[in-house]
């Protein structure tokens with residue numbers, strides 16, 4: 069399938085050619101014609117599958133023919149959960165729209181509001197925003213939403229996780245009811261479906277991959293290791309296996325800094341991004357990581373959401389994610405755009421419960437092992453499942469050496485169809501939500517694993 073067969077015209081095809089996007093990804097193939105036909109859609113689209121292009125490309129096509137935007141108004145509004153994702157979506161609008169006359173801007177908190185207000189003065193075609201800052205700007209009469217024709221809720225699951233539901237509802241109520249609605253979410257919980265249905269009865273569900281699955285080209289492995297040995301194991305693996313670029317996830321901001329201190333002391337250049345840092349510092353750290361000034365970036369879940377680093381080979385979960393959903397998003401930072409990737413999770417005895425939650429959500433078993441030199445000594449508590457399962461296909465010590473990765477992955481390559489060893493079978497579907505038979509993780513996707521039914525989760529979700 070070619071992009072031009074999807075109904076995109078010359079200025080957009082030209083930018084795709086320049087970006088070396090040879091053929092549409094599955095989600096693009098499905099979403100673009102539907103969006104161009106004016107349909108309302110909810111799409112199960114994981115990060116790294118080309119989901120941004122699947123709404124940005126048709127939006128550019130539709131808006132390119134439109135009259136100039138009105139002062140302080142926008143024709144299309146894209147809401148994202150994080151500043152990083154907002155900035156990235158805007159960057160995509162810029163790249164894909166290089167040969168169009170589309171005007172766009174991005175607004176998010178943590179940055180000065182005045183420059184954002186002045187950019188909105190003349191109005192824009194596409195406004196990308198985080199919900200809180202958008203409402204501030206509306207309250208300060210810097211922008212009006214009553215001419216929005218297309219509304220995109222990107223990473224809707226994250227927006228709900230982060231408690232944006234009331235802001236989103238307020239924003240939706242300010243837009244015309246005749247707008248086109250596009251909702252994207254990696255996971256479909258009942259809450260997401262409820263939100264989608266509130267957008268309109270006629271919303272069509274599309275799914276290039278079953279929701280709640282991980283990107284299929286990612287190799288996944290769990291390492292059993294004592295908590296107090298995780299820093300040493302990480303340092304050893306980075307050095308021994310010559311990892312040149314690795315994104316490490318820590319559950320807490322404090323943890324990020326501790327890991328970074330340890331790695332820096334070991335001579336591995338490391339930066340951090342988390343909610344205690346200013347937006348400027350976060351942007352700088354990300355830029356420096358992308359530019360390979362840092363070998364390692366340590367991030368909390370929220371700070372890392374939506375970030376797109378091309379050809380990132382390794383993701384390490386220093387802590388097992390509390391929420392199974394976060395596992396999908398964390399490891400989705402690698403294996404993007406059809407490239408290979410490796411995701412390694414360090415699991416101490418007290419974290420086995422999180423693995424069970426993840427495997428339950430993904431409906432797969434993740435290979436487990438331990439490192440020769442870092443065999444765990446900590447014993448699981450009675451009833452715990454501490455014994456490493458030896459399911460590794462390689463038998464002995466698995467190696468994720470950068471040098472041993474296959475050489476067939478090339479930058480700017482095309483998306484491969486799903487079907488890796490960790491994947492469930494996938495189908496391309498397009499149907500209305502009314503008779504959906506999509507398997508969903510239900511509530512479990514958004515909730516941390518919890519031993520006692522009904523008891524409160526020990527670790528609460530914090531915005532960071």
Ligand code: AMP
Pocket residue numbers: 088089090091092093096114115116117118119120121376378404405480481482483
């Ligand atoms: P996304 O899932 O939108 O975050 O996109 C992940 C990465 O895939 C980004 O770096 C995009 O530039 C890239 N990408 C998107 N669409 C295509 C395509 N059709 N062919 C090759 N790369 C793509």
